[in-house]
Amino acid sequence: MRIVIASGKGGTGKTLVATNMAFSLVSKGIQLLDCDVEEPNDHLFLPFENPLTEHVTALVPEIINVKCSGCGLCASRCMYNALSVIKGKVMLFSDLCHSCGGCIIYCPFQAIEQGEKAIGRIIMGSSQGIDLVAGILNIKSVQAPELIKEVLQKANVKKTVLVDAPPGTSCSAVAAVSGADFCLLVTEPTPYGLHDLKLAVEMTQKLGVPIGVIINKSDSNLSRTEQYCLQHNLPILLQIPYDLKIAKVYAEGGLISRELPGYQQSFRDVLGDIERMSDNA
Amino acid sequence: MPELVVLSGKGGTGKTSIAACFAVLARQSIIVDCDVDAANLHLVLNPQIKEKYSFVGGLKAVIKDNDCIQCGQCEQNCRFDAIKDFQVNSMQCEGCAVCYYTCPAAAIELNDHISGEYYVSDSCYGTMVHGKLGIAEGNSGKLVAEIKKKARIAAGGQDLIIIDGPPGIGCPVVSSLVGADVALVVAEPTVSGVHDLIRVLELISKNNIEAAVCINKADLSAEQASVIRELCRQKQIAVIGEVKFDQAFVEALNLNLPLVKYDSDSVTTKNIEQMWANLLNIIKKYY
Incomplete structure (x- = not known):
């Protein structure tokens, strides 16, 4: 099963979700593919052990x-x-x-x-029991989609594969989301976040990939984002609260699923929900 | 006609919020949104669209069923896996025309493909040029180039051009840097923010453009903030100011306002005004 973590807007928390979900699910056999090749960051939170580098031309x-x-x-x-x-x-x-x-x-x-x-390179290795693969685009290269396709070639079908996608809704995002079994769209409850979520939903539906939403930096009020999701039958699988503690753990390169209570279970539940939805489909 | 482009590397560091404040503080400038994938600047500047243009991103191949002899040459020659069973998947097609030139039966046509639109608008803060790439479309770099061309015409060689750039370092970012004089990077003191800052600074320097940095959410991590300051010191890049983590950005955004309009007396507003003054000192060389 391949689950891609995407968003319209940048900085909503794709990397936070991808790395913490991988960490929380390590006992299941997880592979994490970092396809945000312009700015790959997963390895900052899950440092490589014994990495191998492959050059992509x-x-x-x-x-x-x-x-x-x-x-x-x-x-x-x-x-x-x-x-x-x-x-x-x-x-x-x-x-x-x-x-x-x-x-x-x-x-x-x-x-x-x-x-x-x-055009770039692919680094492969393990990190705390997770199979980690990261694509890194060369500075000044404009062939991100080509590199993303190469990273996706490394998917191990025997594992649960998580893909960290680039932001946006154009060719790079399309390359990362295409062919996935499920797409988690990470958003934030601001007008920017909602505007770009709508674009991302449209893209993901066009690619025929089922959607679940994660609202990051969520506050307690019923937000316009929640209303939108309800109206459009988009399941909200997790709300991560607006909490400076989370921002600080992230800022220092930490994992909230390791350092704050409750999150490991929350991320496991997200996978449980996705699996149930896929079985019923 | 100096051109300022606001970039970030990492998404969500506050590019658009800060660019919107600059648009207000500049009083009269040409304001450009080059984040064509996920344009947001219009949400706080509320422009009135005056002119609307279609963006022809490139060509798409179409196989004429009646002429096709099903030889399979096109499928074999297409490097983008866009052709299967004598049908073109237009989402995969890059408009390279290889199928068109190599079809022995001349059964392939190339059609203009409209992949977005762009606008010249009026806003309270000056003319705004912005665009919208269609969903799942390519050629974002080319749309950025067209938007910038329109902006230069609107500037008429006189006004300052302020560009809100896309995140990342890829094709649309490279395109938004072409012809720019100064690139301001909005950095955030997180390990990801630092990592992405280094990559975008390298891209800016490879394009021989003067860089400046401001630190947003500066109190998120004292350690990472000092990493950014030290990095800029070593690279001799000016840090033009710092802004603390401020919930007022979101409050302003919820009212569709740039922060400096929402709360004109706050510490954050004062810091942004100081930042703008420092930036103008750098930009004035290019007038």
């Missing part, structure tokens, strides 16, 4: 100058302006290349071969 054209006639067909067909012919020579702007591989096929002189560029 994407395809770029490699121009064989001696075979190139400078005809410019490749550049004229490149949709991303990654190739340009300057004084009869093909120049590659590899940051712009989307790795479609078209130019390699088009070249009438077989002057383009398959090369590689680094």
Whole structure:
């Protein structure tokens, strides 16, 4: 079972939920995939023991100058302006290349071969009994979705897999949420939080993934967020109170499920609820 | 026409709340929301939309059933797994046109794909340019570039441009940095906040843009706050101010107001005003 933890808005508590849920469920056999590759943070709370690093590359054209006639067909067909012919020579702007591989096929002189560029790395190891995998995007690389797909390839089907997704509702978030069995949307009861929750719900429904909501920094009043969830039949699986103690544990890199009473059970109950909902579906 | 972009690396550090205060304090500026995935600035600046534009993010391939000879070339050549059983899954399609150019039966069309919209609006604090990417759409970096282009036209070479940027360090962030003069990073003193601050500062420096930092929720962790100060000292980046954890941000937000409008006498407001004065000192070099 693959459960993805996502949110529209950033900073609502995805990492808090992902790391604490993993810690609380360690006896079940848990794998945590950090797919927030622009800003991966799970390993700050669950430090790696004996990590292994794998470098992730994407395809770029490699121009064989001696075979190139400078005809410019490749550049004229490149949709991303990654190739340009300057004084009869093909120049590659590899940051712009989307790795479609078209130019390699088009070249009438077989002057383009398959090369590689680094886009990031994947770190794999264990942390306190959790199988932890983190994708880390290279600075200036714009190919986050490609790296996310590579991280998801590491999913171990024999375990309960938790995926920490990037914020937002565009291609990176879509890459992380696609194919999951369940999506936990973490939100906060502010107008920003609610606005972005609605967008995230729309995205997740479009991808056909069932949804549960976790309200973080929740106060006691029946919030507009709760009303929205009730109206739209979105189950609220957990409310984490607005509590400076929680913020401080998090700030120092701690886990509330280890350091504050009650949370370990709360996160176990979330999984219980998800499993029941999936069985009934 | 200096351009200020407000970034954070980590989400939820207070970019939008602080950018909204700057928009008020600047009195007259062009205000831009480049967080096109989850735009929020309009919730506190309440703009009136004046002009509306469709955003053509790219192309999407469509297979013409009548012409398709089912040879499977397109599926084989597509690196984005967007084609199965002679159908294009438009969510996966990146508009690279490889299928179009390699189809032996010319059975593929490329259509413009509208993947969002953007607006030029009036607000009490100046012209606002903002946009909305469609749900589950790509090309956010390109939409950011179009929004910035409109903002520059609105600025007419005179007004300051204040940009509320997206979180992270990816494609839309890279795009919002293009042509900026100063990048202010709103940092939060948590281990995640520090980690993400380092990555976004590296991106800013690789783009040769002057960085400044402010610390929000500064009393959340004394230890992490001093890590941020030390880090900035080493990198010779100005820390233009600090703001304590203040529930008034949420109270103001619940009334759809920037904090400096909600409580104009509070300590936090004074701190933000001081921060703005310090930032203007940096920005004025670029006028």
